[in-house]
Amino acid sequence: MKRKWWQDAIIYQVYLRSFKDSNNDGIGDFKGLTSKLDYLKNLGVNTVWVSPHYKSPMDDNGYDISDYFKVSKDYGNIDDVIDFIEKAHIRNMKVIFDLVLNHTSDEHEWFKAAKNPVHVDHHKYHDYYIWQTPKYDKQGNRQMPTQWRSWFGGPVWEYNPPTNEYYLHIFSKKMPDLNWHNDNMKRDLKDVARWWIDLGVDGFRVDASNHLEKDWSFPEGHPGYEYFSSLPKHHEYLEEFGVEVFKPNNVMAMGEAGGATKEEALKYCGFENDEFDMLIHFGHCWADCDDSNHITPGKWSKGQIDVLHIKKSFDKWFKMLNGDGWNLIYWHNHDHPRVISHYGNDSVYHNESGKMLAFCLYMMPGTPIVYQGEEIGMTNVDYHNLEDFRDVEVFTEYDNFLSFGATHEVAMQALRDRSRDNARSPFQWDATKYSGFSTTKPWMNINYNYKVINLENQLEDKSSLYNTHKELFKLRKEEKLNDGVLEFINMKDKNTIIYVNETETSKFLIITNFTTHKVIVDLDIELTGYRNIMYNYTARELLPKMKLLPYEALVYKKEK
Ligand code: GLC
Ligand code: CA
Numbered sequence: 001m002k003r004k005w006w007q008d009a010i011i012y013q014v015y016l017r018s019f020k021d022s023n024n025d026g027i028g029d030f031k032g033l034t035s036k037l038d039y040l041k042n043l044g045v046n047t048v049w050v051s052p053h054y055k056s057p058m059d060d061n062g063y064d065i066s067d068y069f070k071v072s073k074d075y076g077n078i079d080d081v082i083d084f085i086e087k088a089h090i091r092n093m094k095v096i097f098d099l100v101l102n103h104t105s106d107e108h109e110w111f112k113a114a115k116n117p118v119h120v121d122h123h124k125y126h127d128y129y130i131w132q133t134p135k136y137d138k139q140g141n142r143q144m145p146t147q148w149r150s151w152f153g154g155p156v157w158e159y160n161p162p163t164n165e166y167y168l169h170i171f172s173k174k175m176p177d178l179n180w181h182n183d184n185m186k187r188d189l190k191d192v193a194r195w196w197i198d199l200g201v202d203g204f205r206v207d208a209s210n211h212l213e214k215d216w217s218f219p220e221g222h223p224g225y226e227y228f229s230s231l232p233k234h235h236e237y238l239e240e241f242g243v244e245v246f247k248p249n250n251v252m253a254m255g256e257a258g259g260a261t262k263e264e265a266l267k268y269c270g271f272e273n274d275e276f277d278m279l280i281h282f283g284h285c286w287a288d289c290d291d292s293n294h295i296t297p298g299k300w301s302k303g304q305i306d307v308l309h310i311k312k313s314f315d316k317w318f319k320m321l322n323g324d325g326w327n328l329i330y331w332h333n334h335d336h337p338r339v340i341s342h343y344g345n346d347s348v349y350h351n352e353s354g355k356m357l358a359f360c361l362y363m364m365p366g367t368p369i370v371y372q373g374e375e376i377g378m379t380n381v382d383y384h385n386l387e388d389f390r391d392v393e394v395f396t397e398y399d400n401f402l403s404f405g406a407t408h409e410v411a412m413q414a415l416r417d418r419s420r421d422n423a424r425s426p427f428q429w430d431a432t433k434y435s436g437f438s439t440t441k442p443w444m445n446i447n448y449n450y451k452v453i454n455l456e457n458q459l460e461d462k463s464s465l466y467n468t469h470k471e472l473f474k475l476r477k478e479e480k481l482n483d484g485v486l487e488f489i490n491m492k493d494k495n496t497i498i499y500v501n502e503t504e505t506s507k508f509l510i511i512t513n514f515t516t517h518k519v520i521v522d523l524d525i526e527l528t529g530y531r532n533i534m535y536n537y538t539a540r541e542l543l544p545k546m547k548l549l550p551y552e553a554l555v556y557k558k559e560k
Helices: 030-035 037-043 078-090 109-115 122-128 183-199 234-246 262-269 307-321 350-362 392-403 408-418 455-459 465-478
Strands: 011-014 047-050 067-071 094-100 157-160 165-168 203-207 252-257 278-281 328-330 367-371 485-489 496-502 506-513 519-522 531-535 545-548 553-559
Touching: 030 037, 030 078, 037 078, 037 465, 067 078, 067 183, 078 094, 078 183, 094 183, 094 252, 109 122, 122 183, 183 234, 234 252, 234 262, 252 262, 262 278, 262 307, 278 328, 307 485, 307 496, 328 350, 350 465, 350 506, 350 553, 392 408, 455 465, 465 531, 496 519, 506 545
Parallel strands: 011 047, 011 367, 047 094, 094 203, 203 252, 252 278, 328 367
Antiparallel strands: 157 165, 485 496, 496 506, 506 553, 519 545, 531 553
């Protein structure tokens, strides 16, 4: 396959709302982002993925789109977008936009017509969405078609009195799911993508891409995820979109999906397929859930970190795609807790564990995605009032926790540990009030620790997390780490992640301790010739038996 630009990319994910506010209304925007392009360029990333910027009532911070062709007034106008794309391109940077194909906002014109039987366009748009008539119990009470549960915690069905039907929403009730059996709907979405391609975007991240097909026999199930996630037919839709929209226009597409077999993985992002170029999968995420917790269950229960699980997932994906597809690597996105609070240690070992996580990930092959603020070690939020949170999911889940028996404090701790808001607090640029993000109180509170953890504090400090990331990105490019071959060592050790990334010219050995205690590692490989090029405590000679300090991490290089 001819080499593609995205194989040399280092992607930076921007959560627009919280990156940089240019007009001081407390909300991040395009002008703010454009003003930080030099910062990003200097950090060493070359591609920017922007979270949804379309017109939206912001029930789910823009993933609920009410007009695909308009820019949200919160973020600026179309000229600001054009200017951003131009200025990124001048700097040799690529632009990726988020493309939401699974649902619209309930305030989208299509849905307004669909739900209203007397609307002139009702017949045209009703079938753009997924409707079911009610069931009735013996007493004649209206019942939902199924007991399926939405990803945000409540039922997936919302009743619409004017048509006496329920519509399906697998996320919030303000996000009705689109009907991918409808050809006109598909045509309209393809036009949306083409319109943004014409404006100059280089790629898309396709939101919720494994949810497009549903089981139209609507079997009973609770939560019933298997009836609206990863059904075989969604591959057909993605392929159709790829063939008609992405490939002919030469734009990059990356999808998201939960698990996948090798066959499926290659369908999504094998070199020979037509769906995506790369896939964001979640194999290494949430490797610390406590299954015995039924009060704040599932992803909300923080337990012991399972390091084996993390490395097995990376190993599995590299083996599955080996030579037949291209890997994406990342720690987390806007739907997860901050990695330093999640898999590292955001208090005593902030700097050490931050570097350990950076070495561990950014020395691997593949195309990396850096999440905004990760490069300075931003942490989970420290909100103490429910009202401090913003995410739509938080509020349904908080009520669930209480109904399962959680106290207010237990529920709040689960939110601080696990909610999506952790990744969404404003960027900490400096120590001024509102952290240089804005001069007004932002839409969401700044993290309490911004006076200590901020970019300005780290710019001049050679040993800072910021400069460590910068050094790693430089090394990635110089050494063509994206192209290497990954091999894990000591696979069974539950405390460490150790691997070799072998490039054409060198071998890199990365040793990382994921625990707060000292661990001993035995290295049963050929050790001669390795030089220690990066470390988070002090430089160390490579030995067959090494005692690692808490979160110690070392990078060695050997020329071939
Ligand atoms: C994806 C997004 C998430 C959003 C959901 C619905 O999972 O990453 O933030 O809430 O889709 O669009
Ligand atoms: Ca603004």
